[in-house]
Amino acid sequence: MQLSNEEEDYNLSLSKFESMLKTNKVLFFDSEEFEEIILHYLDMGKAALAKKALKLALDQHPKSTGLKLVQVEMLVFDDKLELAEKLLNELYAIEPTNEEIYIQKANIYSKRDQHEKAVELLRIALKYTDDNADVYNLIGMEYLFMDNLEMAKESFIKCLEEDLEDQSALYNVVYCFEFLDQNQEAISYLKKYIDKNPYSEIAWHQLGRLHYGVKEYENAIRAFDYATLIDDEFLGAFMEKAKAFERLKKYEEAIESYSRTIELDDATSYALLRMGKCYEKLGNSVLALKYFNETVHEDPLLDKGWIAITDFYVRQKNFQKALFYVNKALAIDNQNRLYWKRFASINKQMNFFEEAEFGYRKAVEFGDHSLETWLFWVDILQFLGEFESAIQTLLQASEYFPEENEVEYRLAGLYFMLTDTTKAKFHLSNALRLNFENYILLEDLFPVVWAKKMVQNYIAKHKKL
Missing domain, CATH: 1.25.40.10 (Tetratricopeptide repeat domain)
Incomplete structure (x- = not known):
């Protein structure tokens, strides 16, 4: 692939700078070259090299606003907020219409959790910027920090109106719609977005996800199909399409889609498991x-x-x-x-x-506190003749299920087995109050108890009440 002139110049600047570091010779770079070099090292996580490049840059261009703004960015990154603010105030005095000053000030307020103030500054930046999309995106993020999803959604939509290709804003818009439980509104929005940008595989994929979420599986598959037509290596879309086919019981088509994900990348345990389930079906x-x-x-x-x-x-x-x-x-x-x-x-x-x-x-x-598990356990303890252990287990279960008739009937039966009539009657009374019809449990689980005349009379008496 042929590199553009800009990319060639950029790579040349980096090579020249790294060569200078090795030879200790001081070479000249213009301020924009230095900015790109510094930001490159920051993006790579090489903070020490970025700082070295910044020092050399400011030595050569002490009055460059662009470089001083990069310096502010690095100070904010290092949480040296007061120093960054001081430098910004100096820059503001020189260039009060530089949008980057307001953006960096907003960044500082954001770091201090003063998100409303950050939004105010970003709205001022909108007056001076040529890149409205980027600023709307930043405003959207501030509203997300404030948990104001409606305003965040509105900001990300404005960002996309300025720049249809901003994928992070697209994901964030969908996130806001979903968080606000506005799935149908999200579907409508994405359809309009797709009318303007029909070759956005991300939009088709998100549309498919939303259709899947509201159980419109045929529509979901159609959307995922478009996503995979635009990008035939879109692993996520093939995976989601397979899940939708499964929901429609179209297991062969599901297997085909899961297989495609394995062709595109190393097999995932999830895809293998689902294929197994489909073959079993x-x-x-x-x-x-x-x-x-x-x-x-x-x-x-x-x-x-x-x-x-x-x-x-x-x-x-x-x-x-x-x-x-x-x-x-x-x-x-x-x-x-x-x-x-x-x-x-x-x-x-x-x-x-x-x-x-x-x-x-x-x-x-290890944490299974479902009623079914407690009852299975108790019934086996009873079968093994461990009545005391069964009672202790049921009393433990009753802490999780205080008004459960199946627990009370079993406690009644077990106390009758141990001839503790007072406790037996107490729990039988509770059980009959909670679900009278279920007294058949005594006959099923405790036939010896059921056969007692006293128990029959007690149940008959309760029926009359």
């Missing part, structure tokens, strides 16, 4: 397993991969294989509540109740 168990295995090979820490393989074998009722894979997962991460819950469930299916109890206990220990 198509009834192709061999390829489903192939991609699930590739998922965990690509990213052994991705729990969704291990869960996909485990659940696959559970659905096949191959509990031995399912247990093998969940144990492999636990060997990598033994604090994952999702793994422990599956470990418990699989062992329960295989009638290994002590292992199942251990699994549910671990799942709760």
Whole structure:
């Protein structure tokens, strides 16, 4: 690719400057060359070289406003705000219509969290600048800092009216619309934007995302198609298109799009996992397993991969294989509540109740506080005859579910089993109050208790109340 004259001059200036540093010879550069050199080093994160270039630049051009503004930028970057402000005031006295002075002053106020004052200064900069788009963008960012999303959105829209190609402003406009829960308005805006700039793959991609967000999957696919026609290596658009195809149950088309993302870049565990899920939906168990295995090979820490393989074998009722894979997962991460819950469930299916109890206990220990998990755990403790432990577990569960009839019925049944009639009646009364019809739980879980005349009478009495 042929370089433009400007790029050649720029590269020549850099080479000349770096050569000067190596030889310690002082060479002359005009002030604009120095500005570009300094900003290049700042962009590269080479602050020491930028400062060295600035010192040499000011030695050669002590009166250059442009260089002094670069100096201000570096002082602000180093949080030397008072020094930067002092220098700006000196420059303002010389050039009161230089928009960069107001922009840098605004930057200082922004650093001090005085964002309204920053906006005031940026609005003054608008009077003097030739680059309205850049200033509107900065105003938009200040409103974002203030959490004023409506004004931020308005500023970014104005930025795009000045410069249709400003991609960061386009992303920010969409962000504002989404944050304000204005998805349909965002769709309308993007359609108008696309009328003016039909070859913006970013706009088509964002339009597709928004359609996807409101479940308009056909429209989403159409938008992603345009994005990938404009840029046939737009990985994000292929990925989003695949997800939309999945939603429409068009699994073969989804696989094709996921495959394209793998062609464009290294395979991601997400794409491999989704391909496995699609093949499973198509009834192709061999390829489903192939991609699930590739998922965990690509990213052994991705729990969704291990869960996909485990659940696959559970659905096949191959509990031995399912247990093998969940144990492999636990060997990598033994604090994952999702793994422990599956470990418990699989062992329960295989009638290994002590292992199942251990699994549910671990799942709760590592943060699974769902009602289902508590109840599975308690029912196994009851099956194992560990009534006291089951009661303690239910009392713990009741802290998370204080008004849950299934907890109360179980507490009633267990206290009856331990012949603690007072507590049993208290919890049975609570359970019947919360959901009378569910008393059938006693018959299912505690047939011995259900058979007691006293329990039958107590339920009948409660029914009359």
